[in-house]
Amino acid sequence: MTTYIVTVSTGDETHTSKFHSAFITLGGKEGWSDRTKLTSLRPPFLQGNVLTFEMACNRPLGELLAIILEKQGDPWFVAKLEVKSPLGDLYHFPVHKWITDCNKHYIQEGSDLEEKQALYRWNQFKDGLPFSMKADSSTSLPLDEHFYYKKDLDMIFTGAKAISMLKLRQWAECKSKWTNIEDIYYLYRCHRTKTSDYVYEHWKDNSFFGYQFLNGVNPMMIRRCKTLPRNFPVTDDMVFKNQNQKLTKEMEKGNIFLCDYKILDGVKPNNIKGKDQYLVAPLVLLHKTSDDKLMPIAIQLKQSPGKDNPIFLPSDTEWDWLLAKTFVRNADFNVHELSSHLLRTHLLPEVFAVALLRNIPMMHPLHKLLMPHVRYTMMINVLARERLISDDGVFKKFTSSGGEGMFTILQRALTSVTYRSLCLPDDISDRGLELLPNFYYRDDGLDLWNIIYSFVKGTLQYYYNKDEMVQEDEAVQQWLCEINSKGFPNQKNTGIPESFKTVDELVKFVTMVIFTCSAQHSAVNSGQYDFIGWMPNTPVSLERPPPSRKGEATEETLLHTFPAMDTTVQGMATVWLLSQPSTDAEYLGNYPEQRFTEDVPLENIKVFKEQLEKLSLKICQRNEGLDLPYTYLDPKNVENSVSL
Template structure:
């Protein structure tokens, strides 16, 4: 844990004339798509000033790692465990809580009208209980991929790819296991959209789960990972650089959490996103449904009814990190703002939140994002959300990509065949013909590997490369922050010793200060 408690030896470079001049003269918002958050106006990372670009070390490591793993046939580490267990219902359900996307699952108090699961359909799957009884007990959960409804897959190497928009019903059994009990692969029920069950043939049930995992890939990578961490991190970074002078306390607090963000996002747009591809269509849909409460972990957990679900380590570790960040933010900012009036009268602060509201959330008041700060508590909550989003949330959604996706059938990028329209027709050959081909698989695995590793010059949460504050109070707050992170790391490591699947992604040692990959 020494890295988290590192003592920063580089004195503050707050007023970097070249960077300040660059921001004031050249850095502006650009419309990539009318229905999406605004981005930086630079289309090449090398147009950025040196202070905002990757280090030479990081750039070399990214391209070396990618090339190495494209050429390598040995792409399995933790993925070896996934390879052996990916087809098991227990592991399928586990991933909704502690896998790459712990954000979809929600407690089901009433079945959607377009998901006609009846008592007869799930008879025998709930032991001696009934569906109605289990719903009342709070043991039934739902994952709804409706944002994929009607979205057509890309054409890859001349071959049409397919997407599904599944509904997944899960049951929390008396052992504390989250198990799937019904899957419908489309949003419109009917004879050609059957409800698949664990009691169906082995191949029918396996293909249904594969279709869900392919849907999971799209929603996770575009909505939760790209939009809700990378895109928002760029918004926060641009607003910070444009609106806050480097002597501003919020600038000093946030600038370590913007490192490399513009560079990696420009690279991602240039290499991975096409203007009329699936990614952009889904980004539009994701942006339209984005809310402030969904970005604030305590509220998000409450809204999804997951406060008391057992074995939900993302929630347990995430809430502790949220609270630690909040205490740190509160300690620093209350040193500078001693009343609501001070917050209200800070024109630079108000300009900062106004740019985020306008350019990041497109001026939509129904998102719940504040247009201005009137109270100290509103400022503290929002800044906590910003730091949590670009550090902890990004780590949770990014760092396990190769762990869970290194074995492709568990995380297919798309499907080469449309979803089955009837039961009893699927064979192993059908499944193999549906999964991505070898070329797509190898390239996808190499990308996931690159996105899952830390470069040698990364900074864990709380380890700041520069001494930005001189005053005693904020300096003490930083030391306290580092100590709280160290204690949390120790608790997580002790807990993990008792787990079949250790959850490591929110251990502060594994959380970067910023979105760097």
């Protein structure tokens, strides 16, 4: 008789399994073992168990190639199996999936792909958008993609539930207009954060208006201005009247910056409960002052200059200038939610995830490296399509671009996505923002990018010691091919490689994927309530057209432009839900399911975690000296994946 030692690891508390019996068959070069029942004196296969069994065979099986798993009863989550041969050889069989039926499941390198491709199929939600996982509803997803039951309880919160928790129920059905700012504060004070209080106190300040382009929830719009756009006829007398400064000189010095919302030009605004909403495509000019503040110096609310489209200036009346900034903040909300947030950090990560599961075998190092960073992504995106951007979703009901407009923005946004814009170092360089002071998104983001890059490089170079190995890896090449075809349908000149020719190309691309799914999502998601909870700072919709003349705006004009009370409440509830941390979050550097077994990648994970801890300490020390700390890219706040 020959004895093999079989170790079975189940998942953590996310994967509780209770059933009757489990069976295993070992397959090697010299043949198959008998079907053997796994038995133990301990309660079998509860969450987190690691159980060891002795398995007797009539003869040696030679080098092990595969195993067959079967079970009776309820679903069983298997994390991994290890089999030790009589000669001491250790064979690893990562599984990491639910077994829901009583069929035979063959586990070997690459054997899972045919099954995965049948489970994970492509579907295009709307023409001109990235493809997504084919699923009629969240319940139709493969069981492996479902939320852990505690998290599911969190995520089934409806807007009504959020409104109740925020103590806003009495306002939710009120369609009246605001009559004074104090009433808005009465609503806002039901739920506050330190940052949202800062926003409440400073939302009118020009310096804070400029600050949000750097460290608010949408740091993706600002870029250095070297030449004024022809459709933005700002003059020296407008912005530097009675001063020695000149626009051309300040642009040469790198002190002038532009935010151009041309993506919104001509977008059809929403109609909410029979009332037309308004959306503009502004241009904003900003100046870095000698004391390193970023100050707005000119705003044009529509793309085509003309007498009915004045350029607003800080020297205008208080209400003219504040009204112009309000239209900009609403434009920024719509571009942020649809382009910077939904498209770039939800829809594209879903493409990365589905392509991974369809093309990369579980035994492959890339599968082991990326799986923690696609956790829950499909589930949260199905919910987003069901509840946020559907015909009866929140965006359609309560935002100025909801309905036809939101898909116009998404389609236009996809055509503007390039590989360089997804890679933070390249994006910062292309936007000319390397030297702009007090840009904490850039500083913390580049530190995180470099740490992730170092981790990815050390891990992948262990498996690929020459470029030819990457070129010949059909699974990795097919993964990239599907990302190109399904993520960017009919798009050309994205700059995304058509194939990987070198190890360095693979390292950079995988770094981009991990950064997008973790850090970039955190940067544009976690602060939503902080900056949008106080509605006057970022209205989700506007109910009056943009001003066509100066000198007519009053406080009443602004209040009547703001969304009605019920729309305000729904906006607050939505961004509060989207900002809530997950109850079962896994943060960057933490990998509870140990997929790697070799010493080198395990040591890389250890070093990765140490570097993240050092960065977290550095950020905390920096934040101690700031009036408004920037915390969204502190590694201890960055989840591994897009799970909310």
